[in-house]
Amino acid sequence: MTESLPESLPEVPRAGGVQSLARAFELLETLADAGGEAGLSELADRTGLAPATIHRLVRTLVGLGYLRQLPSRRYTLGPRLVGLGETAARQFGRWATPVLDELVAAAGETANLAVLDGDRAVYVAQVPSRHSMRMFTEIGRRVPLHCTGVGKALLSALPAGESAAIVERTGLPAVTPTTITDPGVLAAELAVARGRGYVLDEGEQETGVRCVAAPVTGPHGSAAVSVSGPVSRMDDATVARIAPLVVAAGRRLGSLLASA
Numbered sequence: 037m038t039e040s041l042p043e044s045l046p047e048v049p050r051a052g053g054v055q056s057l058a059r060a061f062e063l064l065e066t067l068a069d070a071g072g073e074a075g076l077s078e079l080a081d082r083t084g085l086a087p088a089t090i091h092r093l094v095r096t097l098v099g100l101g102y103l104r105q106l107p108s109r110r111y112t113l114g115p116r117l118v119g120l121g122e123t124a125a126r127q128f129g130r131w132a133t134p135v136l137d138e139l140v141a142a143a144g145e146t147a148n149l150a151v152l153d154g155d156r157a158v159y160v161a162q163v164p165s166r167h168s169m170r171m172f173t174e175i176g177r178r179v180p181l182h183c184t185g186v187g188k189a190l191l192s193a194l195p196a197g198e199s200a201a202i203v204e205r206t207g208l209p210a211v212t213p214t215t216i217t218d219p220g221v222l223a224a225e226l227a228v229a230r231g232r233g234y235v236l237d238e239g240e241q242e243t244g245v246r247c248v249a250a251p252v253t254g255p256h257g258s259a260a261v262s263v264s265g266p267v268s269r270m271d272d273a274t275v276a277r278i279a280p281l282v283v284a285a286g287r288r289l290g291s292l293l294a295s296a
Contacts, residue, residue, distance in 0.1 A: 056093075059085060063093050064102065064113070068154050073112045128160050132289055136163040136261070139285045143278045145265035147285070148173055150186035152258035155206050157187045165265065182208050182222060183215045185237035185249030189260035189286075192229040193251035199226060215240045233283045236275070239267065246270035250283045254290030261286045
């Protein structure tokens with residue numbers, strides 16, 4: 037005679053936490069990584085959770101407004117996450133502003149902070165340079181990863197397999213004549229960036245703009261810091277001077293995050 041299992045097993049906290057809560061966040065992150073939309077079976081395959089568990093979590097998250105069911109019966113991130121994300125981004129930006137202020141004072145050009153959001157980067161903070169001609173990026177703007185300094189810095193902080201998977205999903209559309217559109221060329225550049233700690237954007241998103249960017253090191257997710265300016269001021273000597281400042285700012289922001 038075989039012993040039947042109970043219909044639902046008691047949930048065991050993970051490392052002192054609540055397992056159901058950890059699973060709910062895992063589900064949200066998995067959905068974001070899947071491009072923001074997925075079906076129940078796809079979520080089960082990606083997370084390794086039982087379909088019954090997925091169904092229970094999804095039903096709860098839909099009821100709370102953190103997920104939304106589409107007419108196709110697939111699920112996408114819900115509207116309640118928008119307000120949370122915007123508030124978190126503003127708080128993150130305010131926290132980072134003193135470091136960006138110091139970076140602008142030392143580098144002389146505009147400094148930006150961006151975070152990884154799915155397969156794109158979103159700007160969460162900026163301190164403009166004192167020059168009358170300067171770079172300006174709207175806070176909250178989402179940009180591709182392959183053609184921006186912050187985007188390539190974010191890709192360089194990921195394992196090579198993960199960055200390659202993003203590139204495969206998004207492609208490498210040309211934005212300017214200098215945009216990298218060859219996956220092999222981009223992979224080689226990211227490998228170099230991992231060794232030296234920073235990347236360059238050579239007018240790949242906006243002609244006439246040069247950017248130095250570095251990942252924010254630390255365990256609390258993916259972020260990147262950058263300094264950008266017109267090519268008339270960002271010559272090779274200036275880039276060589278600024279690059280260590282950007283790398284140091286990334287490390288400092290990472291240290292502050294880790295101790296927060």
